[in-house]
Amino acid sequence: MSAFALLVEYDGAPFVGWQRQSTGLSIQQVIEEAAAHLNGGEPPLATAAGRTDAGVHAEAQVVQVEIGADLPADRVRDALNFHARPHPVVVRSAIAVAPGWSPRFDATGRAYRYRILNRRARPALDFGRVWHVQRPLDAGAMHRAAQGLLGRHDFSAYRAASCQAKSPLRTLDRLDVARLADEVVIVAEARSFLHHQVRNLVGTLAEVGMGRRPETWPRAVLDGRDRARAGQTAPPEGLTLTAVRYDPPIDWV
Amino acid sequence: MSAFALLVEYDGAPFVGWQRQSTGLSIQQVIEEAAAHLNGGEPPLATAAGRTDAGVHAEAQVVQVEIGADLPADRVRDALNFHARPHPVVVRSAIAVAPGWSPRFDATGRAYRYRILNRRARPALDFGRVWHVQRPLDAGAMHRAAQGLLGRHDFSAYRAASCQAKSPLRTLDRLDVARLADEVVIVAEARSFLHHQVRNLVGTLAEVGMGRRPETWPRAVLDGRDRARAGQTAPPEGLTLTAVRYDPPIDWV
Numbered sequence: 291m292s293a294f295a296l297l298v299e300y301d302g303a304p305f306v307g308w309q310r311q312s313t314g315l316s317i318q319q320v321i322e323e324a325a326a327h328l329n330g331g332e333p334p335l336a337t338a339a340g341r342t343d344a345g346v347h348a349e350a351q352v353v354q355v356e357i358g359a360d361l362p363a364d365r366v367r368d369a370l371n372f373h374a375r376p377h378p379v380v381v382r383s384a385i386a387v388a389p390g391w392s393p394r395f396d397a398t399g400r401a402y403r404y405r406i407l408n409r410r411a412r413p414a415l416d417f418g419r420v421w422h423v424q425r426p427l428d429a430g431a432m433h434r435a436a437q438g439l440l441g442r443h444d445f446s447a448y449r450a451a452s453c454q455a456k457s458p459l460r461t462l463d464r465l466d467v468a469r470l471a472d473e474v475v476i477v478a479e480a481r482s483f484l485h486h487q488v489r490n491l492v493g494t495l496a497e498v499g500m501g502r503r504p505e506t507w508p509r510a511v512l513d514g515r516d517r518a519r520a521g522q523t524a525p526p527e528g529l530t531l532t533a534v535r536y537d538p539p540i541d542w543v
Numbered sequence: 544m545s546a547f548a549l550l551v552e553y554d555g556a557p558f559v560g561w562q563r564q565s566t567g568l569s570i571q572q573v574i575e576e577a578a579a580h581l582n583g584g585e586p587p588l589a590t591a592a593g594r595t596d597a598g599v600h601a602e603a604q605v606v607q608v609e610i611g612a613d614l615p616a617d618r619v620r621d622a623l624n625f626h627a628r629p630h631p632v633v634v635r636s637a638i639a640v641a642p643g644w645s646p647r648f649d650a651t652g653r654a655y656r657y658r659i660l661n662r663r664a665r666p667a668l669d670f671g672r673v674w675h676v677q678r679p680l681d682a683g684a685m686h687r688a689a690q691g692l693l694g695r696h697d698f699s700a701y702r703a704a705s706c707q708a709k710s711p712l713r714t715l716d717r718l719d720v721a722r723l724a725d726e727v728v729i730v731a732e733a734r735s736f737l738h739h740q741v742r743n744l745v746g747t748l749a750e751v752g753m754g755r756r757p758e759t760w761p762r763a764v765l766d767g768r769d770r771a772r773a774g775q776t777a778p779p780e781g782l783t784l785t786a787v788r789y790d791p792p793i794d795w796v
Contacts, residue, residue: 299664301670371663378670382664
């Protein structure tokens with residue numbers, strides 16, 4: 291058996307999410323079925339750094355898979371890409387790793403980008419890639435409100451009811467909000483996130499951006515530790531996993 | 544009758560191009576049929592600054608349409624967007640213009656962006672938005688070669704056989720090539736372009752980028768005025784119309 295780390299890009303739209311589900315096709319299933327061709331027909335287990343939800347995209351998900359075939363990493367990448375067709379899932383890069391290496395537990399950081407299209411007209415070119423918010427957003431107010439959430443906190447207020455993490459404590463390292471023409475872009479970085487944490491943060495900051503809540507409100511929600519007090523969960527299609535970090539960094543080729 | 548200029552965004556993938564064709568749905572037809580709802584049921588003629596080909600996208604096409612209904616520009620925008628659903632064509636902005644105003648003949652400049660995804664793996668997130676070139680491209684060599692094409696020239700070598708322009712003389716104001724991670728992005732600006740000119744320029748520069756031809760070759764092709772000597776026509780999906788300029792500029796709201 292040889293273990294490989296894969297740098298994976300996908301369009302989340304047609305999938306039920308990263309994880310295998312009985313309800314439809316997952317990214318995990320696409321990769322495992324492609325990898326079966328390199329594993330004597332048996333789909334191996336693929337594990338990911340972040341189990342993205344249905345509709346969430348990835349530019350740089352990190353996946354581990356073990357296969358029986360004795361192949362160089364470049365050939366594994368090309369073979370997986372061949373067999374994953376026509377699904378919008380591709381392996382950008384593959385490298386050999388030690389068998390016990392975990393993309394999830396060995397990760398030291400995750401970065402997500404959330405895109406809001408903030409204009410009157412619905413998206414044409416970016417349909418399925420952005421949250422369309424018609425009401426004008428004050429990105430500056432959202433950014434200032436976001437800075438009050440940085441650091442180590444109990445993020446229970448921003449956690450999905452379905453979240454399986456043992457502890458609600460997380461350290462938010464970065465939560466930047468900036469306007470780029472008619473887009474408002476949010477960048478979030480942490481060692482790890484709770485389930486729906488980024489989308490709940492975005493939905494809450496959007497309330498501030500629309501002027502419905504003061505800039506102090508997202509912090510008050512945090513301190514209240516009550517999910518029911520926060521804003522809506524922003525829709526999945528605006529969210530993209532942009533980076534997973536390791537120490538030492540993986541030298542993707 | 545009231546005339547409006549429309550700032551239009553579209554995904555070119557599902558269309559036969561801007562212009563009405565018997566072979567399938569065009570962007571023109573979508574806009575004209577949406578505008579019919581504001582014109583007593585009769586589709587008015589919609590004219591565009593640039594008649595983009597099948598598969599070519601626009602962030603900022605400019606369209607003129609005259610309608611019988613007496614409506615403010617904002618209502619025209621919203622009504623067209625309502626009636627254009629579910630097609631990926633939206634009016635970002637609408638303003639009233641004088642009846643004789645032409646988005647095509649009054650334009651003083653057009654800008655296009657061409658995106659090449661230059662990596663081994665096919666596109667997942669940007670499928671239909673980029674030309675996928677696996678062989679490594681030297682963007683610096685492409686940029687240097689492009690600079691030899693600036694200015695006023697007979698662009699017959701870069702013109703489609705089907706081009707209907709009376710003169711092959713055009714003034715190329717900008718042709719920049721830059722690498723952004725695994726993308727090579729080409730930006731082209733001119734008062735106007737010949738049919739397929741940008742895509743033929745990109746296909747020719749790509750030959751230089753792959754090292755198959757010297758940096759002097761695109762200029763030699765230009766001077767030869769023979770279409771058969773140039774590179775391939777780069778595929779439409781990498782091309783986006785990003786701006787149409789007027790003097791004085793249109794104050795889109």
